[in-house]
Amino acid sequence: MSGDSETHDIRPGIGGHLTAITARLRRITVQVHGSSASAGSGVIWTSNGLIVTNAHVARGRAGVVLPGGRALEARGLAWDPEHDLAALAIDADGLSAADVGDSDGLRVGDLVVAVGNPLGLTGAVTAGVIHAIGPRRLAGPSFIQADLRLAPGNSGGPLADARGRVIGINAMIAGGLALALPSNVVARFVASLRQGAAPVS
Amino acid sequence: MSVLLSLSNDLAGAVERVRGAVVAVNARPRLPSTGVHWRPGIIVTADHTVRSDEDITIVAADGRTLAASLVGRDPGTDLAVLRVQDTDLPLADLGDPGSLKVGHIVLAVGHGPRASWGVVSALGGRWRTWRGGEIDQLVRLDLTLYPGFSGGPLVDVQGRVVGINTSGLSRQLELAIPVSTMARVADELIDKGHVSRGFLGVGLQPARLPEAFRRRLDGASEIGLIVVNVQPDGPAAKAGLLLGDVLVTLDGAPVGTTEDVQAVVGARRVGSTVTATILRAGAPAEMSITVGERPPRRR
Numbered sequence: 001m002s003g004d005s006e007t008h009d010i011r012p013g014i015g016g017h018l019t020a021i022t023a024r025l026r027r028i029t030v031q032v033h034g035s036s037a038s039a040g041s042g043v044i045w046t047s048n049g050l051i052v053t054n055a056h057v058a059r060g061r062a063g064v065v066l067p068g069g070r071a072l073e074a075r076g077l078a079w080d081p082e083h084d085l086a087a088l089a090i091d092a093d094g095l096s097a098a099d100v101g102d103s104d105g106l107r108v109g110d111l112v113v114a115v116g117n118p119l120g121l122t123g124a125v126t127a128g129v130i131h132a133i134g135p136r137r138l139a140g141p142s143f144i145q146a147d148l149r150l151a152p153g154n155s156g157g158p159l160a161d162a163r164g165r166v167i168g169i170n171a172m173i174a175g176g177l178a179l180a181l182p183s184n185v186v187a188r189f190v191a192s193l194r195q196g197a198a199p200v201s
Numbered sequence: 202m203s204v205l206l207s208l209s210n211d212l213a214g215a216v217e218r219v220r221g222a223v224v225a226v227n228a229r230p231r232l233p234s235t236g237v238h239w240r241p242g243i244i245v246t247a248d249h250t251v252r253s254d255e256d257i258t259i260v261a262a263d264g265r266t267l268a269a270s271l272v273g274r275d276p277g278t279d280l281a282v283l284r285v286q287d288t289d290l291p292l293a294d295l296g297d298p299g300s301l302k303v304g305h306i307v308l309a310v311g312h313g314p315r316a317s318w319g320v321v322s323a324l325g326g327r328w329r330t331w332r333g334g335e336i337d338q339l340v341r342l343d344l345t346l347y348p349g350f351s352g353g354p355l356v357d358v359q360g361r362v363v364g365i366n367t368s369g370l371s372r373q374l375e376l377a378i379p380v381s382t383m384a385r386v387a388d389e390l391i392d393k394g395h396v397s398r399g400f401l402g403v404g405l406q407p408a409r410l411p412e413a414f415r416r417r418l419d420g421a422s423e424i425g426l427i428v429v430n431v432q433p434d435g436p437a438a439k440a441g442l443l444l445g446d447v448l449v450t451l452d453g454a455p456v457g458t459t460e461d462v463q464a465v466v467g468a469r470r471v472g473s474t475v476t477a478t479i480l481r482a483g484a485p486a487e488m489s490i491t492v493g494e495r496p497p498r499r500r
Contacts, residue, residue, distance in 0.1 A: 017205035108314045109216035111209035129212055129308070129318040131347070147317040147345060162209035176345055 018113065021164040022125040025115040027096040028166070029157050031065040031122060032088070034058030041116040041157030042088065043169060045190060047097045051088040052186055053156030054171050055079040059086040066092070078193050079200050083181055084171050085189050098158060101165030103144065103182035106130055112146050114170055114178065116157030126150065131177055142185075144168045148178040208306075211358045215308055216316050218360030221291030225260040225312035226283070226352060228253055233260070235311045235353030237362060241288040245387055246352035248274045248281040249369035257283060260312060261290055273390030277334025277398065278378060279369045282390045293354060296361030298338060298379035308356045309344055309366045319344025329460070330370050333398060333467050340364055340377040398495040399469035402435020403428050405448060405459050417485050418449060418478065424457035425449045425480065436493035447480040466492055
């Protein structure tokens with residue numbers, strides 16, 4: 001209408017990009033209800049129904065609720081107790097799957113976004129930065145440590161970078177920090193399933 | 202490239218730029234704190250994290266452990282200065298804390314590196330800490346200071362150090378000491394080993410002034426400060442202040458709390474004079490007190 005509208009900057013600002021990333025992450029995040037009545041999150045790893053979550057959330061049969069609300073029974077495929085990872089399978093196809101990134105490329109200070117179901121609230125998003133990279137203790141898996149506010153229920157959900165690529169699976173909260181399994185570790189676990197070489201099947 | 206990705210790159214870049222000047226400080230049992238390499242061989246850290254005067258070491262960004270000596274400390278501003286022999290550590294790139302605005306994104310960085318992000322939550326003017334130190338600007342942060350982060354740098358998105366983070370100046374708030382204060386205090390610590398603070402050498406107790414006393418004074422003060430202790434040979438003793446005198450004004454300003462007194466005296470140059478209005482046995486009098494130097498705290 002007015003001449004002004006042509007000069008408006010139509011690139012979305014930070015808020016717009018964060019909203020877009022959140023929407024994409026919600027499409028690949030599921031609710032997982034494990035056998036011990038624990039509720040957490042999970043990530044749709046492949047379009048034909050492979051779900052990755054934390055072993056402490058579920059590792060055998062579990063109830064999965066897809067982003068649209070559809071509830072399905074999932075069967076446990078395998079789990080890795082050392083890395084607190086579990087793979088579940090649901091009978092569904094054509095699902096939106098996670099766009100997985102390279103966790104080795106993360107730097108301290110990089111923005112990260114987590115989506116999950118903290119305290120029963122579905123699809124909640126929180127943003128922060130990478131706090132530290134490297135082993136937290138001399139022994140034990142290398143976690144991504146993020147300056148991020150998670151709550152129980154975020155476990156098993158995705159941690160994404162500023163491009164919206166999944167670079168981790170949120171595993172726990174310790175000392176105010178969010179600890180996540182790096183996506184490269186998850187990828188190795190998923191690859192081992194195909195070879196039938198998963199730690200526990 | 203999206204602005205989000207651009208911000209992520211800026212933040213990671215800021216950490217990368219500052220990390221060379223960020224050291225871990227081992228000056229207390231168990232939990233190291235953080236320090237900033239400010240001038241060649243000079244590390245600034247948070248005073249409350251320095252528990253021992255000896256056997257202090259620092260860990261540089263490259264992992265080397267170096268011996269450090271305590272140059273001076275100022276509990277008033279929660280700053281301490283250490284000296285290391287090795288001067289080829291990278292120096293911090295300082296920014297201008299005056300350019301900070303509420304809402305600016307900032308990072309707290311620790312040795313490792315480790316980082317925490319947030320925004321400048323509030324800014325205020327010159328303020329006095331609970332230990333009598335004067336800080337040029339109140340910088341309140343909305344970010345998490347993780348264990349050991351005190352003494353470390355507050356960094357802007359360009360990687361410049363604009364303050365020293367500390368949890369030691371307030372029980373609830375995360376605060377930063379602007380680099381302008383840091384430089385002033387550190388210079389004095391290097392020069393003298395301590396920070397000179399004006400003091401009077403009196404113990405004071407607030408008391409409500411009875412109507413009869415108030416009528417004797419021009420001012421409308423309802424509260425005065427009873428002198429309950431006079432330090433022998435202190436500035437007040439030398440001026441003739443006696444136990445039982447009631448201090449009512451200092452340099453014309455009514456004083457009702459010890460903070461009021463510190464506000465006037467603490468910032469005064471040692472050797473300058475303050476005029477005190479007192480009530481002695483109910484009768485008003487004026488005295489001139491020469492401000493003395495607060496003796497350094499002995500640990």
